[in-house]
Amino acid sequence: MNVFVIVGKDDNPIYQAAFISQPKGSTELCHLHQFLIHAALDCTDEQVWTTNSLFLRAVDFFHEMHTSAYVTPGHCRFMMLHDQPKIEDNLKNFFLEAHELYLKVILNPFYEPNTPITSPAFDAKIRALGKKYLS
């Protein structure tokens, strides 16, 4: 189970993708995931100044759920909620490639920065990345 969310610099969610192996989780579970990621934002903002690297590893825990974060220089946060503590290396690669895809999106003249990303191509590529690194 992995949930990936991109949070804009004004704390607004701009993209979300869930990589869930079992058939559709209940809405209640989805709400819990969003809640956990929301809670982890504060921890991210604290830790972002303690290191030079963009990848912050796991910033928050709740039972078996870990939240890892990656903060772009423009303070856009990539959050990943997952339950496999051993996939940090894969996560790092996932974030690096997601960052590259995100750059392509913000270079598109028709995309307004800090607004939801609706590009289907971006969505498809992120999902492919999820398959590659997280399953």
Place this chain on the structure above:
Amino acid sequence: MANFARSGEMAFLKADKINSEIFSLTYGAMVAQIMKDYEDIEEVNRQLDRMGQNIGSRLIDELFAKTGIPVSSNFMETAEVIAKVGFKMFLGITANVVNPTPQQYSLTFRDNPMVDFVELPDNCANLRYCNLLCGVIRGALEQVQIKVECHFVRDMLRGDETNEIQVRFLEQVRESALDQSFA
């Protein structure tokens, strides 16, 4: 044919260059701004075409001055000059001339530095993002007394496998007509 390609290459080597990202981002920002200003896609296409026309009527002088190609008002001959010299000199790419007839020809090309990073949103499916190019061709040919109609028939941004600009011959403007207007 080969010497057009060569003069295009030479002119390209001599010309000052800018970073292609600066170029495509500037053009993108301009198109996005025009879209905000006019709100109507057809009007945006028209504006891009008009801007292109102004650019083209200036660029053609530079093309003739820097390459030394003899000025010709033959419609068929313009195809190769635009495809191999014009495109190479100003965009760094070459186009292919397809189906040339005395009435019309098509220019096809795949690489286009203007569309780096661009992905059209769903609500502007009718936008001809590179309509500026059509205007440039029209404006340039107008300066050599050839009136043409020029439009995109295939566009890679809209999912076609290549870009194709169709150029259709309308009329040869006679110099005498100009003289009369001054009389």
